[in-house]
Amino acid sequence: MTEYLIYAFIYLIAAVIAVPLAQRFGLGSVLGYLIAGIVIGPMVGLVGEETTTIQHFAEFGVVIMLFLVGLELEPKSLWAMRHRLIGLGGLQIGLTALAFTGLGMLFHLPWSLALAIGLILAMSSTAIVLQTFNEKGLGKTEGGKNAFSVLLFQDIAVIPMLALLPLLALPELIEQAQAATAAAADHHEELSLVAGLPGWAYGLVITASIAFVVIGGHYLSRPLFRFVANSGLREIFTATALMLVLGVAILMSLVGLSPALGTFLAGVVLANSEFRHELESNIDPFKGLLLGLFFITVGAGINFDILFDEFFTVIGLTLGVIALKAFVLYGLAFIFRIRNSNRWLFTLSLAQAGEFGFVLISFTVQNHVLPTGLAQILSLVVALSMMLTPGLFILFDKVILPRFEQSSNEREADQIDEQGTVIIAGIGRFGQIVNRLLIANGVKTVVLDHQSSIVDTMRRINTQAYFGDATRPDLLHTAGIEQAAMVVIAMDNPESSINLVKYIKHSYPKVKVLVRAYDRGHMYRLRQAGADIIEAETYHSALEIGGAALRELGYPPRLAQQQKLAYKRVTEELSASLYAAWLGESGGGERFDNNYLKLFLQFEERIKEEMAFERSNHENEGKP
CATH class of the missing domain: 1.10.287 (Helix Hairpins)
Known part of the structure; x- marks a missing residue:
């Protein structure tokens, strides 16, 4: 008992130290968990053989995550995204698997072995990508939505992969396994409801299991949750929610299907339930903790002996996997007209291998598809590619996104051919309301904004706006600031708004300056700069x-x-x-x-x- 408590304490203290530090340095929580695992595992050796066992337990975090993802998706939402789901997701898996298969055969691997590797590496990390999307607020972008569609299809595609991979078994590996089984008669097989069944019976069992999840989830879960909710005991509701997820996962495992897919399906069925939000709030803490534990075990389980012995091979394969997947993804983004920075977000977010890769690698070894040595190298490649994923997001944030934002604003400032009583600097949510109110009362305004996309949007709804930086004196001059009665500043950048107030009150002291403030400190600095009227943006609504x-x-x-x-x-x-x-x-x-x-x-x-x-x-x- 004491030994397990010590291990639990080691994992927890590693997470408590590493994750906040990683967050502070902008690396993200996932990389923090992976680094924590590397430190307590290969580097310091505080944990060891138990890591694999704990990882199997921690994989339940992925199962819970997909259940929560399913809760967010109503069946009609799935139908609405069918084109991206099947078209984009199907092509991603198909083209990526074919690319890796062809490359493997080029290096003289048997076609069955090359195909198995292609299917494994075609998967991306649902856990890392979705968690990073949530942390960075990227889930609602065009690139994020398309990436989610691909991840969703990948999770669904696990079923046919699990059915196909045993058919790719190598005869020599089967012979070795038979010899090993004869020498170890005490080997315990996994529980299964379908072992030894003929094909037609196996199909019936699977169909019945899926039907039970769908029908039972729709008709039986509501009376159960209503009965438990009436007890008024929150902990019993939590236990019931976990019981449901565990039960579906166990059923799927017993019939040879993916537990993650089964719980995802259960989540979709319960998406319209009146208990959906209660389920989310009760299960979400378990998801976060188990996912963190899963990533720690991935880091702790890296075999540095193999990495050092095959260093250039492993690093080359890892970078090659990311490059080849990125090439396929970028091509698909071009075909499906995912534009600008969203194209790069879609490409880089899915370029790694995924946590299901570990599941598929283990499954292929058990079914004599991959030799153990090759499976260990592939596990390293999958783990390292996952570790590099936060770096890909940093590349997107720090390098690619600023370039697209800069290029969108590189066009020359518009030629301002009119002047008004009021100049409005910034036409976002705040500035739009001010502008509409003034125009509706017959006041002539001149609107300036430094974001070309916002200006173009305003013009599409018949609102006159000019692209240009309102802090530039020449633009203020052409906008008629000498004759203007006032300037309304509704800019996003607090420092820029302060500097603009200083300039106007120094150069045109008779012009009234009305400005919005973000917080109390910003309000005081605007007042110090000389603004005439300052309004906190949330004060009146609050x-x-x-x-x-x-x-x-x-x-x-x-x-x-x-x-x-x-x-x-x-x-x-x-x-x-x-x-x-x-x-x-x-x-x-x-x-x-x-x-x-x-x-x-x-x-x-x-x-x-x-x-x-x-x-x-x-x-x-x-x-x-």
Whole structure:
């Protein structure tokens, strides 16, 4: 017992140290887990033979992840993405497998062996890619959506792969396995419901199992979850959710199918369930922990002896796999018209081998398709390619994406042929509302924005806008700032907005400057720069939501309105004192010193007192 507790402590402390450091340096959590595994495994030797056993357990994290992915997809959503799912995903697996098969045969490998390797390397890492998409917010981009379609098809394609790979068994490996089995009579076979069945019976069992998951998930899960939810015990609901996932995974394993695919199918079936969100919130922590453990075991399981003995072979194969997959993916992105930076996101995010590669490698060894030595080298290639994936995302973020953003803005600034009463710098969400309100009241505006894509979008909806950097004095001159009454600054970059305020108030002091602020520190710096009117971008909407919350909680509408007005009145009264304290202590810097914070806390108490006073007045007004 103590031994297992020690191992658990080692894995946890490695994750606690490595992952936050990797996040701080912009490497992502997945690379942090992999580095933690390498440190406690091959480098220091704190963990050893138990790593393989733990990895089998940790693979359940992938199973849970695909269940949660399924919960996010309604069947109609799958049907809507059928073209990308089958077309893009099918071509990716087919062309990649054919490319690796042809390359293997070129190096005189048997066609069956080359095909098995091609199928293994055609897979990409669902766990790494989806987790990185979530961390970086890339899932909603065009490249992210297409990558998800390919990953989804790959997960589905595991079924025919598991059916096909045993047919590729090498006769010499079968003979060796038979001899080894005879010498080890105490070997325990895996539990199976389909072992020894004829083909027609095997097909019936598989069909019945899938039908049970679909029909049972639709008709039996709802009464079960309703019964458990009525108990009011959250831990029992969590246990039920885990029981469902485990049960489906076990059933799929017993009939020789992928547990991950079975749980994904169960998730899709439950996507319309009223208990979907409760299932997600209860299972998600287990997914994160087990996925992290899985990546640690991948790092800890790297055999550095083979890596050092076959260093150039392994590194060359790893880089070759990434390059060949990237070549195929880039071609598909071109064919399917995935444009600009999304094309590179799609290409680089899927260029690695995947965690299912470990499952398929183990399966091929068990079914005498791959020799053990070659399987170990392939495992290294898969692991190393997965470790390089965060680097590919860094390449996309730091090198490729800035170039596309720069190229999109490299065109010459538009020739401004009109002047207006108001110049609006920035036509994003904030600037659009200001512009529409002014135009609707007959006010002539000139809109400038430095992002060409936003300008083009505005023109498509018949909103006049000019491409150009509003901080350039020559553009402000042609826009008529000398005759303008005011400038509204709604730019995304806080520093640029501060610099623009300084320039306008210095060069054109009579022009009113209205500007939006991101936070309190930005507001103070804008005020210091000389802005005439400053509005926090979330202040009024937050105030309205707060008032609506009070009404929903049972406050009379009149009292809720009074509380809103009291809050606004107090903050306006105290804003000058807070600004003076900030200016006096920080000298106009971004830091909030202790005295400022003390004053801020005193003002918070003042607001509470005002709120209590308003409530008391309201109660007294209701008394006879």
